[in-house]
Amino acid sequence: MTADAHAPSPGDTESGGVLARRVTLSDLLEGDSFKEVMSAFADLYRVGVKVFDATGHKLVDIRVGNSQFCGYLWEFGPTRQACTKLVTGLKNDPFELQDGVEVPRVVDCFTGLRYVVLPLQYEGDLIGRLIFGPYMPQSLPGLPERLYQIEPKLDRRRADSLVEQVRRAPDDLVAKLLTNVQKIVDVLVFTSYRSMLTSQMHIEAVTASYHELEDKNRTLKEQNERLQELDKLKSNFLATVSHELRTPLTSVIGYSEMLIEGMAGSLNDEQRDYVKTIMDKGETLLNMISQILDLSRIESGNLRMDMSDFNVKDVLKHATTSVIPQCQKKSITLDVDIDGSLPFYRGDKDKIGQIVVNLLGNSVKFTPQGGKIVLRGKLWTGPRRHKKKTADDGAGMLFDLADETFVRIDVQDSGVGIPQEKIDRVFERFYQVDNTSTREYGGTGLGLSIVKSFVEAHKGEIFAESEVGKGSTFTVLLPVS
Ligand code: ADP
Numbered sequence: 001m002t003a004d005a006h007a008p009s010p011g012d013t014e015s016g017g018v019l020a021r022r023v024t025l026s027d028l029l030e031g032d033s034f035k036e037v038m039s040a041f042a043d044l045y046r047v048g049v050k051v052f053d054a055t056g057h058k059l060v061d062i063r064v065g066n067s068q069f070c071g072y073l074w075e076f077g078p079t080r081q082a083c084t085k086l087v088t089g090l091k092n093d094p095f096e097l098q099d100g101v102e103v104p105r106v107v108d109c110f111t112g113l114r115y116v117v118l119p120l121q122y123e124g125d126l127i128g129r130l131i132f133g134p135y136m137p138q139s140l141p142g143l144p145e146r147l148y149q150i151e152p153k154l155d156r157r158r159a160d161s162l163v164e165q166v167r168r169a170p171d172d173l174v175a176k177l178l179t180n181v182q183k184i185v186d187v188l189v190f191t192s193y194r195s196m197l198t199s200q201m202h203i204e205a206v207t208a209s210y211h212e213l214e215d216k217n218r219t220l221k222e223q224n225e226r227l228q229e230l231d232k233l234k235s236n237f238l239a240t241v242s243h244e245l246r247t248p249l250t251s252v253i254g255y256s257e258m259l260i261e262g263m264a265g266s267l268n269d270e271q272r273d274y275v276k277t278i279m280d281k282g283e284t285l286l287n288m289i290s291q292i293l294d295l296s297r298i299e300s301g302n303l304r305m306d307m308s309d310f311n312v313k314d315v316l317k318h319a320t321t322s323v324i325p326q327c328q329k330k331s332i333t334l335d336v337d338i339d340g341s342l343p344f345y346r347g348d349k350d351k352i353g354q355i356v357v358n359l360l361g362n363s364v365k366f367t368p369q370g371g372k373i374v375l376r377g378k379l380w381t382g383p384r385r386h387k388k389k390t391a392d393d394g395a396g397m398l399f400d401l402a403d404e405t406f407v408r409i410d411v412q413d414s415g416v417g418i419p420q421e422k423i424d425r426v427f428e429r430f431y432q433v434d435n436t437s438t439r440e441y442g443g444t445g446l447g448l449s450i451v452k453s454f455v456e457a458h459k460g461e462i463f464a465e466s467e468v469g470k471g472s473t474f475t476v477l478l479p480v481s
Contacts, residue, residue: 025053025120025128028192035060037184045177046167050131051120056091059128066113066134069162073111076151082110090131095119102126104178109134112144113166116178122189130185132178136163138170231299238296242289249289253282284442291446295429298453305457310349312342312407316377319356323373326364332371339378343480345407351454352478358447359411359474365441366472367415380408384477385463406460406477417468426464427452451476 034051042049042062051060073079086109095102095117102119109115115133119126143159256279258264260272267275297303316338327334345352356375363373381403418426418433425431430445455462458478466472 024055025051025189026057026059027196028122028127028189029059034188035062037188038062041181041184045169047132047135047169047177049181050090051128052091052131053128054126065166069111069159069166070134072158072162073151073154076153079110079147079151079154082150086110090115090117091129093117095126095129110150111147111163112136112140112142113163114140114171114174116174118178118182120185120189122193127189130181132174132181134166135174136166136168138168235296235300238292239300242293242296245289246286246293249282249286253279253286256282288444291444291450294450295446298450303453303457305348306350307346308349309344309346310352312345312352312377312409313338313340315349315353316356316375316409319353319360320375322357323360323364326361327373330364330367330369330371332364332367332369332373335372335374337374337376341379342377342407343379345478345480347458347478348454351457355451355454355476356409356411358451359409359476362447362474363411363413363415363472365443367413371414371471373414374410374412376408376410376412378408379405379480380477381405384461385475386461405480407480409476409478410473411475412471412473414471417470417472418464418466419468420466423464423466427462 038049038051038060039062042064046064048063048066049060050058050062052058070083073083086107090107093105093107095105097103101124102121104119105117107115107117111134113134114137115131118130118132120128120130143156143163147159148154148156256275259267259275260279294303317336320334320336324334326332360373360375367373383403422433426433427448429449431449432443432445434440435445452462455476455478460476460478462474462476464472464474
């Protein structure tokens with residue numbers, strides 16, 4: 001280790017870690033407490049102390065007793081020059097070496113006052129110097145004649161009275177004091193080095209894990225982008241395929257219809273049944289393809305809203321026509337209860353129709369023979385069911401309890417019901433309560449997720465209440481604003 005001006009910094013890992021890093025005295029000595037110790041020491045012995053690190057940066061400067069005397073000398077050019085030269089030497093002159101180790105230096109000022117310069121070392125390296133003084137050596141009878149040769153204009157009486165304030169001390173006492181100082185500094189440096197080492201290692205460990213985390217984050221981000229790209233590709237693929245499938249399928253259905261109507265000659269009963277099956281299955285398939293197409297539009301953010309003002313009552317009534325034949329087939333009673341006061345609503349008429357048809361379709365599908373379905377529509381004022389996220393609630397969610405006015409549509413059935421714990425999941429893509437291969441009811445598990453997206457596109461909400469074996473009610477709230 002060699003002394004250097006480089007203070008270690010947490011990010012400075014290129015240097016190969018804290019153990020390989022160069023340490024400076026200011027790294028080791030916590031500024032204020034070291035100054036306090038030195039100040040107490042200077043007060044006690046009434047002698048000034050200066051401490052420099054290896055680069056000449058001053059860490060401590062305590063003057064005791066000599067300020068006025070030195071200030072007086074500073075007033076004259078020649079003594080000022082001599083003083084500057086001396087101080088520069090104290091700061092910079094190299095130490096003598098004994099067995100490769102720096103030893104203290106005694107430096108006499110041109111005034112006869114004395115300094116001792118103490119090398120500060122750590123593990124054999126010179127990390128700074130402590131300058132003790134000036135003091136008046138016991139052996140010095142008074143200010144030397146050479147001082148007045150340097151500057152004859154000096155007032156002898158004034159100089160004598162000012163130098164009186166400088167501590168007079170025998171050299172052996174100074175040597176003892178300095179041994180003590182040396183010990184104090186050694187202890188301070190040693191303990192600081194240990195704690196610095198611990199904290200630096202801690203910082204390095206944290207920095208290393210931070211870099212590791214950064215790397216992982218980058219990888220995750222890249223993977224995420226790749227996934228998003230794939231997802232987009234998938235949506236595009238689905239959209240294209242679905243679109244391409246729809247065209248031939250529409251022809252299949254159309255030609256089946258023409259066959260049933262006898263446009264290509266009359267069919268016997270068996271032939272008619274076969275063609276009817278082709279047509280029914282074709283319609284189911286077309287329905288599924290439409291759902292996939294809707295889903296891919298929603299996922300790619302291309303859901304187009306065709307807004308207009310329309311009569312909700314008409315849309316609800318029209319939707320029932322799509323399930324009447326199935327209801328008849330299963331002897332299901334379909335009650336329609338639409339409030340005459342329902343206002344014109346501004347929204348995407350086709351999508352609202354699709355929402356209701358889908359909910360009614362599910363009700364018919366999941367209601368056994370002889371059951372009952374009720375479709376209700378009304379204007380309703382009340383709070384939303386779900387918590388509403390607000391932009392500024394970073395920490396948590398706020399309940400939006402304010403009442404709003406909605407067009408409320410309920411589709412209630414006396415069907416198989418949905419277990420409580422699965423009720424919110426039915427709105428997830430591909431989720432089906434019965435997902436076994438032997439399941440009784442057909443479907444893709446996409447209908448409700450599409451319905452939910454359509455409702456949300458109208459800033460509304462959808463929720464369900466259900467009891468297994470008794471039936472379910474799906475409620476759509478469309479805000480009227
Ligand atoms: P699909 O009906 O094509 O399976 P949906 O998204 O429309 O898909 O519905 C998801 C699941 O929610 C259904 O598979 C069913 O388990 C359940 N579900 C939906 N509507 C009802 C209902 N009226 N009664 C009972 N279960 C229902």
